[in-house]
Amino acid sequence: MLINFKRYFLYIFCFLLALPWTTKTLLFVRETQLEPSYALIYLSSLGFAAIVACLLVIKHKISAITSAIILYFSASLLLYADVMYQRYYNAIIRIELLAQAGQLKDIRSSIISLINWWDFLYWIDVPLAAIAFFLLVKKISPVQWKKQGLAFLTAGLAVILTISLSAFKFTYSDQYKISRGGIIPAHLYDIGWNVYKKAYFKQALLQKKSIEEIRETFKKRQEIQKSSPYFGKFKGKNIIMVQAESLNTFPIGLQVGGEEITPNLNKLISESHYYPNTYLQIGRGNTSDAEFVANNSLYPIGYIGAYKGYPTNEYLSLPEVLNQHGYSTSVTHGNTPEFWNRQTAYKSQGYGEFYYRGHPALKDDEIIGLGISDKSIFHQMAAIYKEENKPFFNFIVSLTSHRPFILDEKYQYLTLPSKLEGTSTGNYLQSIRYFDEALGEFITELKEDNIWDDSIFVIYGDHYGPLPTNQEEIRKLLGINFNQKARFNIPLIIHHPGQTEPVVNKGTGSQMDIYPTLTALLGIDDQLVQLGTTLDANHKRITGFAFETTRYSFFSDDYDYLASHEGVFEKGTCTDNRTRKKTDVQLCREGYDAIYKDIRISTLLLENDYIGRIFDIGTVRAAGKNK
Numbered sequence: 001m002l003i004n005f006k007r008y009f010l011y012i013f014c015f016l017l018a019l020p021w022t023t024k025t026l027l028f029v030r031e032t033q034l035e036p037s038y039a040l041i042y043l044s045s046l047g048f049a050a051i052v053a054c055l056l057v058i059k060h061k062i063s064a065i066t067s068a069i070i071l072y073f074s075a076s077l078l079l080y081a082d083v084m085y086q087r088y089y090n091a092i093i094r095i096e097l098l099a100q101a102g103q104l105k106d107i108r109s110s111i112i113s114l115i116n117w118w119d120f121l122y123w124i125d126v127p128l129a130a131i132a133f134f135l136l137v138k139k140i141s142p143v144q145w146k147k148q149g150l151a152f153l154t155a156g157l158a159v160i161l162t163i164s165l166s167a168f169k170f171t172y173s174d175q176y177k178i179s180r181g182g183i184i185p186a187h188l189y190d191i192g193w194n195v196y197k198k199a200y201f202k203q204a205l206l207q208k209k210s211i212e213e214i215r216e217t218f219k220k221r222q223e224i225q226k227s228s229p230y231f232g233k234f235k236g237k238n239i240i241m242v243q244a245e246s247l248n249t250f251p252i253g254l255q256v257g258g259e260e261i262t263p264n265l266n267k268l269i270s271e272s273h274y275y276p277n278t279y280l281q282i283g284r285g286n287t288s289d290a291e292f293v294a295n296n297s298l299y300p301i302g303y304i305g306a307y308k309g310y311p312t313n314e315y316l317s318l319p320e321v322l323n324q325h326g327y328s329t330s331v332t333h334g335n336t337p338e339f340w341n342r343q344t345a346y347k348s349q350g351y352g353e354f355y356y357r358g359h360p361a362l363k364d365d366e367i368i369g370l371g372i373s374d375k376s377i378f379h380q381m382a383a384i385y386k387e388e389n390k391p392f393f394n395f396i397v398s399l400t401s402h403r404p405f406i407l408d409e410k411y412q413y414l415t416l417p418s419k420l421e422g423t424s425t426g427n428y429l430q431s432i433r434y435f436d437e438a439l440g441e442f443i444t445e446l447k448e449d450n451i452w453d454d455s456i457f458v459i460y461g462d463h464y465g466p467l468p469t470n471q472e473e474i475r476k477l478l479g480i481n482f483n484q485k486a487r488f489n490i491p492l493i494i495h496h497p498g499q500t501e502p503v504v505n506k507g508t509g510s511q512m513d514i515y516p517t518l519t520a521l522l523g524i525d526d527q528l529v530q531l532g533t534t535l536d537a538n539h540k541r542i543t544g545f546a547f548e549t550t551r552y553s554f555f556s557d558d559y560d561y562l563a564s565h566e567g568v569f570e571k572g573t574c575t576d577n578r579t580r581k582k583t584d585v586q587l588c589r590e591g592y593d594a595i596y597k598d599i600r601i602s603t604l605l606l607e608n609d610y611i612g613r614i615f616d617i618g619t620v621r622a623a624g625k626n627k
């Protein structure tokens, strides 16, 4: 008996089309180093293929081919956007962020640097699928397939929805969701969860009891500040705070071919407080989240940059508190004011002035990469300080050492050994060396202008420079193990006015501790909203993560905890820091509970704009003014 293949054309087509889609998904899962669920991924791919197939039976053949190509291409684009996002942010993209894709033009070269030669595998199927669509549409009669077309659509949607409703839990990491069911169900789940959360939280009321509980948490945190040996020692001093782009800890003190990578930072450390075990604290907002965390001592929100998601909330940020204590406050970023919504976000945090590219007081005299060069910005700000009302607080977000770390030869101050020349590691070191040179000149100017001895000078890195994919190269070229802990490690240096001797404080800390460390130096004891603690007091140190690694992971002086992708405490890994060996997970329970509570508080405050309800900011402001 002869089988009439024509009758099964579309079915066969679906099974075949699901194959390249499955392969691409598996390729992506491989990048995340998770174990895929093959059956579910194939099933969700089949669902997707069925939806494409339904388009192919549209009566108007050109429309049929075009719509199928558009759908297949768009889904491939989404998958590749996820791949890139994962390489950069260690998460999948949020569909609503695609609307802000215009911003990507500024970091175009950074994105290009994430592309691998083998990425064509994510695209090779697209033209082949287009040819297949064309051939198939030519062969089949839409009238004959009309009924099945609808059935394909229903079945396809049903499969995808069922997977997104049954295969995931909200505790799962983005990567884990994809490894379980593929990108389309994972994104659908993400959208559904966010819609649900928004609707739910709109109605949520902050109970009286939890308000009290949160106030109590902040009060206890603040008590720690008072035990700092430096509490109130530098009342009324200026503060200059520099957030250094892509500055990791590993280049500090490093010598390559006999040359120091950071001679000026090394010199600064030799006469400052140095906190070598400080870690990043960022969410999808990257640089802007590092700013947010340092200025607010709250966790980043994770699923969206704080400046994007909550730029107009009421905050009790560092500049806001300093305004109340008579400081003139300003922030400097050498790109346009709208970039990452900074203008709005800075205003909400209380910054009195924002110096940006195009500001009447700043010249565009030297542009490198993303904006005004670090050398120019530092030089121009030093001149502005001379005229500034004292005491002042200025926060500078540096830019030149941004990815892809390719500098014109005249800015490359290192003579690198030939094996490093032109490698991404070599380029990174050149960028950091440039930043270091600019910083050195800045400090010299501040000393010449007699600003230095009257100011607390803070410098820290915003996030890692090299990516996980550079780990092997760094090991080969520098002999450095650039593992996750090293990647998250950013330097923090605080120079006290008049300090000439070094103090190295090895406790575990994060960007969240910068604000409390500073308010302790100034002796501010108003009501503060700070989840971090001063780094100078003697207390148990713990740094938790809301993003960048699995949620609720933490580093502490005693133990490090790596949360599981499923979000189940017991499935996480607890490491004893004395032996660096895996230990009983229950030893990490206390830390986990503490981090869990803090992230919950932080999220509740941000998502519901509740800071003004915890402490009546109006009253706090008035109290400050009367001081």
Ligand code: GP9
Pocket: 107, 285, 286, 287, 288, 339, 340, 370, 397, 398, 399, 402
């Ligand atoms: C630059 C920043 C963009 O300050 O906004 O950089 P990224 O977040 O990619 O480091």
Ligand code: MN
Pocket: 245, 246, 286, 287, 462, 463
């Ligand atoms: Mn950055």
